Amino acid sequence: MRHPWLRFALRRAAGFAVSLAVLVTVTFLITQLVPGDPVRASLGPTAPASLVQERRAALHLDEPVPRQFLYYVEGLLSGDFGRSFTSGRPVAEVIADRFPMTLRLALAAFVLTLLVAVPLGTAIAVLTRGGRRPGAEKSFSLATGFVLSVPEYLMATALVALFAVTLDWLPITGSSGWTAYVLPLAAVSAAPIAVLARITRVETLKVLDQEYMRVARGKRLPRRLLYVRHALPNTLTATLTVGGMLLAGLVAGTVIVENVFSWPGLGTAIVEAIPQKNYPLVQAIALLLGTIVLLVNFVVDMLLARLDPRSLIGES
Structure with missing residues (x-):
């Protein structure tokens, strides 16, 4: 061959x-x-x-x-x-009812992660290139490190306590209306945004130090062309790799967050099924989530x- x-x-x-x-x-x-x-x-x-x-x-x-x-x-x-x-219902029907809500939350979190992390990581790389603005670099590292150190369930609980209980700005539970998505999305996407922003920054710094980028800067190209057309496309390989793994993790990782917000997805279904010893449902959900992780990694490869x-x- x-x-x-x-x-x-x-x-x-x-x-x-x-x-x-x-x-x-x-x-x-x-x-x-x-x-x-x-x-x-x-x-x-x-x-x-x-x-x-x-x-x-x-x-x-x-x-x-x-x-x-x-x-x-x-x-x-x-x-x-x-x-x-x-319940006696076919497991396939239960999954068909619940999976769209999990997928909707995971995809929305994935899009939010890309929209926030890639520009953020690129901007921090441009601002701190060559050791400039050490304060910005330190603040970025501390902020992302803090977010990564907080478990998802604790992040979700803190968001509920602040924005739903104390300030009463957003609903705690439910899935109707855009406001119901805000807290679950924030809890699910916080850690992926921190991971991807860090990786994007590192990859962008590598690209900015390449010879062709120095030539492009020497030609005094507009910043939009310099960073968007020349730098960004060359950071997308690493971003695609990590982004694919994050998408797989987001689908499987919504389990904990769904239960905090009573989100009617696979996460709440499997947590309810485990103490009931509802083997067929537990097996099917675990198999589905695992298959999604394997499939996404295969497609990314x-x-x-x-x-x-x-x-x-x-x-x-």
Whole structure:
């Protein structure tokens, strides 16, 4: 096979398939390790033993673990994620109801992260290039470091206490109207903005020190052309890499924030399902979130291979 990109794509696809197989196995085994009887938990402590046994048999929970795993994989391959132990609804329907809200919040946070972090990191790099304005650099480092040190749930709680309880400017819960998005978006995107702004600053400083940038400055080009046309495109490779990972993390990372704000997404669904021992729902949500992370990373790898041929070295 002589085409380096195709060889690279096949290797990444094989890695994706292996990772997905491991993810399927892990999501199954994790629920098996949770103590307690999910059927008894769903039917209640007063349910007759005969009904519990009948339900266990219907769900194949009375069979050996390897055979349960085979039923689990067969269901996944056929698109059947089972039924919720508590409501009896197909798990696919529950996810279809909840996933759009999680995706909407994650995508909005991703767009906000790009719109804030990239210009911020670029501006700080331009202002502090060559050791200038050390105060601005120190303030930027301290601010982003502080944001990164605060856990998401604590950030969300602090935002609620300040803007919803103390100032009464924004709603605590709900998902209707643009104001309901403000606090969840701020809590979800704060850390990604700090990470991406730092990386953008470092990459921009590297680009600004390149020979072609010195030549461009020597030609006294307008700042808009100098930084937007010449500098910014050359920082996008690293930005794309980190941005892709951030998007994957945002989808999975909304779980905690959703519960603080009672956001009707997958996060609140999985937190409700775990104490109820609602295995099919827990497995399906964990598998979906994990697959999104793997898929986004795979797509980012493919895009980088197209944008930066240096990543294909060794594939020919």
